[in-house]
Amino acid sequence: MLGLPHPHAGMNSAARAEALQYWLFYLPENPNMAVNSPIPVAAELKPVNGIEIGYAEAGIKKPNRKDVLVMKLAEGATVAGVFTLNRFCAAPVQISKDNLAAVKAGGKPIRALLVNTGNANAGTGEAGLANARATLDALAPQLGIDAQQILPFSTGVILEPLPVEKIKAGLPAAVANLKADNWFNAAEGIMTTDTQPKAGSRTVTIAGHTVTLTGISKGAGMIKPNMATMLGYLAFDAKVAQPVLEVLVKEAADQSFNCITIDGDTSTNDSFILVATGAGTLEVDSVDSAEYRELAAAVTELSVFLAQAIVRDGEGATKFITITVEEGESVEECRKIAYSIGHSPLVKTAFFASDPNLGRILAAIGYAGVELDVAKINMWLDDVWVAKDGGRNPDYREEDGQRIMKQSEITVRVKLARGAAAATVYTCDLSHDYVSINADYRS
Amino acid sequence: MLGLPHPHAGMNSAARAEALQYWLFYLPENPNMAVNSPIPVAAELKPVNGIEIGYAEAGIKKPNRKDVLVMKLAEGATVAGVFTLNRFCAAPVQISKDNLAAVKAGGKPIRALLVNTGNANAGTGEAGLANARATLDALAPQLGIDAQQILPFSTGVILEPLPVEKIKAGLPAAVANLKADNWFNAAEGIMTTDTQPKAGSRTVTIAGHTVTLTGISKGAGMIKPNMATMLGYLAFDAKVAQPVLEVLVKEAADQSFNCITIDGDTSTNDSFILVATGAGTLEVDSVDSAEYRELAAAVTELSVFLAQAIVRDGEGATKFITITVEEGESVEECRKIAYSIGHSPLVKTAFFASDPNLGRILAAIGYAGVELDVAKINMWLDDVWVAKDGGRNPDYREEDGQRIMKQSEITVRVKLARGAAAATVYTCDLSHDYVSINADYRS
Numbered sequence: 107m108l109g110l111p112h113p114h115a116g117m118n119s120a121a122r123a124e125a126l127q128y129w130l131f132y133l134p135e136n137p138n139m140a141v142n143s144p145i146p147v148a149a150e151l152k153p154v155n156g157i158e159i160g161y162a163e164a165g166i167k168k169p170n171r172k173d174v175l176v177m178k179l180a181e182g183a184t185v186a187g188v189f190t191l192n193r194f195c196a197a198p199v200q201i202s203k204d205n206l207a208a209v210k211a212g213g214k215p216i217r218a219l220l221v222n223t224g225n226a227n228a229g230t231g232e233a234g235l236a237n238a239r240a241t242l243d244a245l246a247p248q249l250g251i252d253a254q255q256i257l258p259f260s261t262g263v264i265l266e267p268l269p270v271e272k273i274k275a276g277l278p279a280a281v282a283n284l285k286a287d288n289w290f291n292a293a294e295g296i297m298t299t300d301t302q303p304k305a306g307s308r309t310v311t312i313a314g315h316t317v318t319l320t321g322i323s324k325g326a327g328m329i330k331p332n333m334a335t336m337l338g339y340l341a342f343d344a345k346v347a348q349p350v351l352e353v354l355v356k357e358a359a360d361q362s363f364n365c366i367t368i369d370g371d372t373s374t375n376d377s378f379i380l381v382a383t384g385a386g387t388l389e390v391d392s393v394d395s396a397e398y399r400e401l402a403a404a405v406t407e408l409s410v411f412l413a414q415a416i417v418r419d420g421e422g423a424t425k426f427i428t429i430t431v432e433e434g435e436s437v438e439e440c441r442k443i444a445y446s447i448g449h450s451p452l453v454k455t456a457f458f459a460s461d462p463n464l465g466r467i468l469a470a471i472g473y474a475g476v477e478l479d480v481a482k483i484n485m486w487l488d489d490v491w492v493a494k495d496g497g498r499n500p501d502y503r504e505e506d507g508q509r510i511m512k513q514s515e516i517t518v519r520v521k522l523a524r525g526a527a528a529a530t531v532y533t534c535d536l537s538h539d540y541v542s543i544n545a546d547y548r549s
Numbered sequence: 550m551l552g553l554p555h556p557h558a559g560m561n562s563a564a565r566a567e568a569l570q571y572w573l574f575y576l577p578e579n580p581n582m583a584v585n586s587p588i589p590v591a592a593e594l595k596p597v598n599g600i601e602i603g604y605a606e607a608g609i610k611k612p613n614r615k616d617v618l619v620m621k622l623a624e625g626a627t628v629a630g631v632f633t634l635n636r637f638c639a640a641p642v643q644i645s646k647d648n649l650a651a652v653k654a655g656g657k658p659i660r661a662l663l664v665n666t667g668n669a670n671a672g673t674g675e676a677g678l679a680n681a682r683a684t685l686d687a688l689a690p691q692l693g694i695d696a697q698q699i700l701p702f703s704t705g706v707i708l709e710p711l712p713v714e715k716i717k718a719g720l721p722a723a724v725a726n727l728k729a730d731n732w733f734n735a736a737e738g739i740m741t742t743d744t745q746p747k748a749g750s751r752t753v754t755i756a757g758h759t760v761t762l763t764g765i766s767k768g769a770g771m772i773k774p775n776m777a778t779m780l781g782y783l784a785f786d787a788k789v790a791q792p793v794l795e796v797l798v799k800e801a802a803d804q805s806f807n808c809i810t811i812d813g814d815t816s817t818n819d820s821f822i823l824v825a826t827g828a829g830t831l832e833v834d835s836v837d838s839a840e841y842r843e844l845a846a847a848v849t850e851l852s853v854f855l856a857q858a859i860v861r862d863g864e865g866a867t868k869f870i871t872i873t874v875e876e877g878e879s880v881e882e883c884r885k886i887a888y889s890i891g892h893s894p895l896v897k898t899a900f901f902a903s904d905p906n907l908g909r910i911l912a913a914i915g916y917a918g919v920e921l922d923v924a925k926i927n928m929w930l931d932d933v934w935v936a937k938d939g940g941r942n943p944d945y946r947e948e949d950g951q952r953i954m955k956q957s958e959i960t961v962r963v964k965l966a967r968g969a970a971a972a973t974v975y976t977c978d979l980s981h982d983y984v985s986i987n988a989d990y991r992s
């Protein structure tokens with residue numbers, strides 16, 4: 107796994123050089139590489155009109171790392187988000203939800219996001235809320251807005267006090283370098299145990315209007331989002347009414363960040379934020395319009411890309427696994443079974459070992475808590491039919507299973523023969539490096 | 550971790566020599582050692598009147614291993630069991646349930662158990678049922694009983710056909726060496742990835758009658774029993790009416806095998822069987838008697854010992870963790886939270902690393918799916934008060950957490966301040982060896 111970066115089809119030599127430099131920079135600290143995940147190239151990340159980004163190295167946990175990020179939104183931008191359902195949700199999550207609710211209640215619009223890494227400000231009680239507010243109070247006058255118009259986000263260690271003074275000290279530098287083409291720096295600025303930044307851009311034409319979308323995400327462990335993921339931000343330059351954006355963020359999250367799992371641990375800080383800067387020419391006022399459908403498709407596609415990038419960079423991941431459960435009575439039961447497979451440590455270690463010990467997958471289906479008639483269940487690994495009518499397919503040959511298990515990308519497909527619902531979950535394998543990374547992460 | 554066996558208080562020199570020989574025998578194949586788990590000593594395992602045990606080396610998966618076990622029960626014995634709720638429950642589990650049901654419907658009593666390791670006979674469909682029945686048909690005439698009077702059990706790899714001929718070929722040897730003091734051999738005969746046999750004996754006096762109880766268990770991975778565990782057998786020589794024994798087996802399982810987890814994977818073959826041989830002088834006909842309460846206490850205590858032995862020998866385990874959740878509204882919600890902590894790979898790797906990264910425990914409490922007011926939650930590691938009213942206890946010092954985390958036995962205690970219910974779950978850490986064992990298990 108170590109050594110050269112992934113070969114990168116379609117990359118020009120300058121981009122390749124940049125990617126290589128990137129790898130050389132990160133390799134000493136993070137020897138693990140993501141599974142077939144394209145390394146974002148700064149020059150290919152498109153600025154989105156109406157949003158500027160600045161960053162600082164505030165030394166929150168370690169020196170010489172981008173760890174404070176400010177995203178400034180144009181007047182007229184709308185913002186919607188989905189957040190973790192973890193009851194121990196972090197102080198910044200609570201404040202972000204409050205500030206978004208204030209907008210809906212008629213308050214001033216959101217005009218900035220403030221992100222720090224190195225400390226999650228979770229499990230910090232009342233003091234955590236006060237600390238998060240103190241950072242907003244410090245940033246607001248520098249941007250000429252109210253503190254309530256800023257959404258705060260934190261990611262890092264739980265149960266430790268937020269180093270407020272360090273963050274405050276870093277803010278002027280972040281504000282000073284606000285600019286439109288800082289997306290690559292933003293993607294780097296939100297990394298924790300990630301081995302590479304995650305970012306992507308798309309351009310779509312909808313009803314004759316060009317819309318630019320750019321998004322970033324982070325996360326590699328404590329990943330089993332429940333309504334959202336660790337951190338994901340996606341901005342585009344159409345103008346979208348607030349109620350429409352709120353539908354859109356849920357729709358996109360449900361097909362992307364809500365379909366991934368690395369270790370089944372739902373974070374205290376999951377947040378996925380959609381920003382419609384309104385600086386472009388497209389306007390979307392209704393979810394019943396053709397424009398909405400096209401915009402939703404583009405947002406969802408980019409969200410899936412960003413969510414998959416998190417799994418591909420899963421802590422210690424060497425394989426990217428797609429689990430599709432079909433012919434269920436409901437989407438919910440399909441998801442339950444897909445997550446049961448995706449969370450099983452025995453299934454995940456078998457993938458790591460490239461060992462077609464596929465009875466483990468059946469066991470995970472069996473304990474998913476769905477009242478199945480197992481005699482109707484069929485299961486495939488890519489195109490190899492493994493289990494037929496609840497037992498081993500008589501035509502299944504071990505060498506065929508072995509061939510698929512050796513691949514770095516594998517699809518598990520399960521058919522329940524109960525109905526027409528389906529669901530897909532993306533996950534990775536469980537390797538020695540997962541244990542190493544999480545045994546060492548804090549120390 | 551490697552090297553000498555655990556020092557064993559109270560062991561005489563002969564017993565110690567036997568234990569050492571045992572370790573030297575097993576070490577080359579299984580370099581992992583169980584956490585503070587007493588090595589059973591053959592001479593200390595008490596025969597139970599009314600039950601004889603025979604074993605054979607049938608070469609089911611590997612040569613020169615005890616892998617077939619026959620337990621013959623006296624006339625008048627009663628038998629009750631609890632079995633996995635995995636929908637892909639193994640063929641032998643289905644047959645055991647059928648045969649127990651036949652007894653309740655007025656059929657002949659159960660007179661023998663047949664166990665094989667090396668193959669789970671799960672995910673094997675109709676052929677699996679036929680194969681299991683073929684082994685019973687072969688054993689029945691050798692014991693002079695009907696096939697329906699035998700309960701079959703299998704443990705090992707899933708999705709592979711049971712090697713019926715090998716098992717049948719091994720049966721005469723197992724029948725030939727049937728004897729009362731074969732419990733240590735029985736404990737060895739049901740091992741798979743276990744690093745040591747698990748067995749224990751107790752003697753209690755109830756209403757002036759001496760009752761001898763001996764039990765064995767196995768399992769080290771795919772352990773999150775749902776009604777029972779991989780395999781557990783406990784026999785005693787009182788006479789217990791069938792309906793009473795059925796209450797007793799559930800009561801004991803709920804406080805022992807249903808309170809453990811290693812990796813959250815519920816096996817296809819979990820079975821816990823209670824045998825009352827009836828060969829002693831105590832008779833228990835009602836659950837409302839003082840005798841029942843005393844017998845239940847003894848059975849439960851030994852069941853907890855056998856269940857904990859499985860966790861202590863958890864694949865790759867280096868720590869034994871007790872998780873107690875108190876002051877809940879219901880036992881169910883306390884168990885939900887305890888399992889959420891016990892299944893979190895991040896919590897388990899922190900234990901492995903002796904890293905007091907205790908925010909991970911709060912995160913796991915938060916995503917357990919219980920509608921908690923986190924501001925009321927308090928958490929301790931042994932006697933160290935870590936989280937107070939939902940945040941970090943101001944008096945908590947990192948070095949105190951560090952001191953506890955370095956221990957090989959740790960108790961996590963959570964208080965919810967919602968009610969009077971409580972639950973305890975036993976688990977282990979997640980180490981490199983768990984990944985190694987499960988990446989290599991089949992090959």
